[in-house]
Amino acid sequence: MTMNDSDVRGILHRATDDLVSPPGLLGEVRRGGRRRVVRRRAVLAAVCAAVVAVPVAGGLQLVGDAGGAPAAAPLLDEPTRGDLATDDGYLRQVRAAWQRQTKQVGDLPRGEPHVVWAGVTPAGPAAYVAQRTAHGTTVGFVEPTADGPHVGTRTQVTDVRTDGFEQAALLGSQRDVLLVLDFGRPVEFSAELRYEPDGTVERTFTPVVFRDGAAVLSVPPQRTKLTVALSGTPVGRENMIHIDSTSLILFPDGKDRPAPPLVRHTLPGAEQVWSTDPAAQNFSAPAEALAGYVDPVGVHTHNGSPRLSVYGATPDGRRLLVETIQYDDDPSRVIALLARKYFPFEAVGSTTADWTAPLPVRLRLPDNQGILVAAEGSALSYRVGEGQWQDAGRNAALLPATATDVRVTDANGTTTSVPAAP
Template identity: 60%
Template sequence: MRRRAVLAVALAVVVAAPVVGALQFPGTRDRGEVASPIFGQPTRGDLAGDKGYLRQVRERWLRRFEENALDEGLRGEPHVVWAGRTPAGPAAYVAQRTANNPVVSDPQGDRMVAVAAFVEPTADGPRVMAPESVTDAGTHGNSQAALLGPDRNVLLVLDAGAPVEFSPELRYTADGRIDRTFQPVAFRDGAAVLQVPPQRTKITVALARTPVSMANQVHITNATDILFPDGEDLPQPTFSHTLAGAEEVWGDKDVSEVPAFDAYYDAGGAHTHDRSPLLYIKGATPDGRRLLLQTIQYDDDPARVIVLLARDNGPFTVAASGLVDWKAPLPVQLRLPDEQGILVAAEGAALNYRIGAGKWHDAGRDAALLPDNATEVRVTPANGNASTMTTAP
């Protein structure tokens, strides 16, 4: 049973109805009542009156939990929150109370009170998608959308009572920033059904509550299944380097939240990676500014590298950006503004530089900030086959 899928960066509210109805907690040490929007409203959607379809959905739901019983058990009857037609076929969203209400770890201290899941159309009839636990804090954190059909080209979004925006396509600007166009989702009778490009192996769509941000991402219930069909994440090496002199300007300053990177993250999107390394570099410029480099890579798109600079306690701003070619002898080479040097990186390699026809200087291993007037870089990997290249203009 999952509360959030692996890729859910943020929290999402699932069900739209007003807060009415109550969930009882039999047999728990803190007996009480918690208002729930899931069970307090009649079924919505244009198939709400189709008794045959609703009966079929409930039968498939009960069969799903007969074959894969919950440790917490179920009680009462399954409630079809929404049922409607889509271009992929009839679909639904169902919830049912659990017999026991154990304390969960996320959100900390909350109790599990129900399970909920989308029901998708298939050639063999309705199929219950991955169930998610619902806690007494409500459905905040559960999925609000599902991709339907063999090509995953129908996006079903439940109305949670808050504005949601949708973007069909991911693009990048010339300097590597995310370039998306969002439009409001028009809900009708509890949900919205959107025709989207096929999302069989790669998710290009994005959903977020307004204002669009990473924190307001709306999660798609089967995003993880699409991106990780084998059920496991892909290994991704992480390289982290601190350049000489960084301690003097960084001190104990934190880098956990850097808003300057936000424009390079896909707010509302869900992605995997191509096993490209994650590279982080902390350093200092000759004029005493803090330097921070990070790479970001989505799906099978090229890896992007961004360098930020900050003076004293001021905010970081973007100083340089580009693409990373991990197969090249020198994957990263970026010239910094204001003649602050040339930042280079080649994991596991010895780095040397020279100015004009002068002698070669040792720049250390893995990563270095070269003088701005360096004209050549020599990269010697562990296998000893050195490569020499001219520095970036």
């Protein structure tokens, strides 16, 4: 069969005709467009820390500039809030630090910087500043350091609302003080991410109570990973609140982490239920199917563990997909998903991988559909009871549900026998 240009056009349209814009796209685009981070914050030096919780609260109408057009800007015009609002000495230091930074980054200021909020925190005095510039308005936190006030990330904003801004900042040498500004909307706080025995994630949220323009929360130290999370309501990725001063946690030494190795294997028989080669297409599980396993609002790094994807077919004819999710220094969770043809994938089970073990992945599937095992670079075989060892290929295999033992021969020829299921 040959295809002419019209045929090609036709099939490209067939493949895309039912796509529709995601709901809320315009709002998301406007929100995203309003904020543009112009400079990553510099290193935060050691800070003093008087460990006293200072709850503050209140309401603050913050509104920014409009795309460079001269207009009234309550963000710049409202009186300074916070318990250091009348501390002229501190406000002078804050403005001086801000102006030094403005000069360094070559911003084009218009008028004086305005301290929106200034207050005492357990990490020392902190502030939030807004400055009209030639391009709109620049905002940012000013953090306490041993050398005095230090300007964090400066965000150049081009529109009138505050959603999408860094609304909070981690302060202190231990990163154990969370300053949250009151932008006039409810904010929910979560201290940590926990894992349920079935591998799903759990976060508990409590409302943030503001007083006089901000709230200061004592949080577990956030030095090597970010466990805390903030969200508007309803809690969810679309309402996630960005936290400033996390670069050192997420990008130690200012460097991005190398991507984890991607390991993909297609098991024998997969071609009977997958219409195309999923490994060649880098097929990944639908976000909806993994929703319970994904942190709804947190930000995480990884420890370099492999990102495993295994594609196969179950004895009863379903598509099998096994994937790993790994956050920070937490264990790799291995999640099995099954789908009948043309039906969505559903997560059906999970376990954790031990990448130091001879057989890192052992996961029993429901409905007696077998045991998924994986050991990169190793030859695999199995047996049932005291029966004969059966070859199961290399790297990954779906063993019969009755398998009792697995023999793993690694690249060095070392052979280890382990129980088929933990």
